[in-house]
Amino acid sequence: MRPWKDILMEVLNSAEEKDYSGYSKFDALNSPFLNALSLGNKWLRFLFIQVIKECPFHIRPFLGVEGSRNPKGIALFARAYLSLYEKTDAPVYLQKAESLIEWLLNHPSPDFKNLCWGYNFIWQSTILLQDQFVPNLVVSAFVGEALVQAYRITGKERYLGAARSVAGFMIEDLPVLFESDTERAISYVPTEGDVVVLNIQVLTGAFLTKIWRETGEERFMEKARRHLNYAVNRRTRDYAWYYTHPRDKSLIHHDNYHTGGVLDGLLEYYEESGDGRYSDIYWKGLDYYQRNLFEPDGAPRWMNNKRYPFDIHGAAQGIISFIKAGRHRGQYRSQAEKIAAWTMKNLYRRETRDFAYRKGRWMKWNYSLMRWCNAWMARALAELI
16 A cells, blocks of 8 residues: 555645635535525525535536635645644645634634634524634634644744634633533634534534643633533443534434534543543544544444445544544554555545545535545545554
8 A cells, every 4th residue: 555645645735726725515605606505595595505515427517617725624624734744844834724714814814803714605504604704613713723832833923813713712602501510612603593512512612622732721711611511411321422412403313523613622621731531431422433433444334323324524534533543543544544454445536636525325515625535635634644
């Protein structure tokens, strides 16, 4: 098998040639035609997005959708370069990472007190509507993670100040959906709602813990624990998590990449704080993740009760999650390598130096999405090497 780094460099070089711009999984309404045809109706918007994302053929260009930079994808590419720099000390990787971070700092969502970012498309789901570049917690947190990593490598206070501003967005600018002495939950977006997305509470908790570690401000740790408590206390008896609370607010149940993200956040809390209060839950959840969301050959299952399609995002998330676990229990590294080997065999496209979107039982979505496929796999391969 070819070295992971060789494949990573092919993917990064190909992305750089395209200026890290491309298509996204949920960008159907960037089509002027479909956006107008939706008539501002929630269910028509949702229908168009679902039809395009499920289509096995790459029809976006024919609908007038143009490729563009996705802030979350840019943050993932920046982290891949930062990890490469940490492992090689080659200045060129740090230069590329800082160039992408500079772009992010120059393109935040406007009209907010704190730094924040949103997607480069209109996103309609069953539980929320987001206009283009309206900020959300997930994109902002991923940019914040890149800023923290850049600060730790370079020592530049500007990066820490920006990351602290992202933390301010989380705790000051987003509506609080639930709060008690021991638990706290916030909205995905800057509008009120009646649905709590569970994985973002863990993402918030892990990020605030990193800000606490760098600043020593106890308010960040106090809120981090309450966000983590909220999600941890809503786990199932199998140590898994639904996407939302209440669970019936979403069609997503125990899916691959959100589960991996929850587990990563619990582990990062321990790594940053040294506090093992969630460790038993983490290891039991990781066991569930490995047994129920991956095939024996490493293929990433779509959900615990549904094999197909095997999605590139699940593969990338699995590689990252098991590499992280392998730092503490070495046997998990082999699971990461198994997932990576399956991915290279089934979804890597050597002729175009990128990754295909999905593989089903009978067909393959043989086109690439810049953030969903390549930014995620760049981040995963950078961890793997």
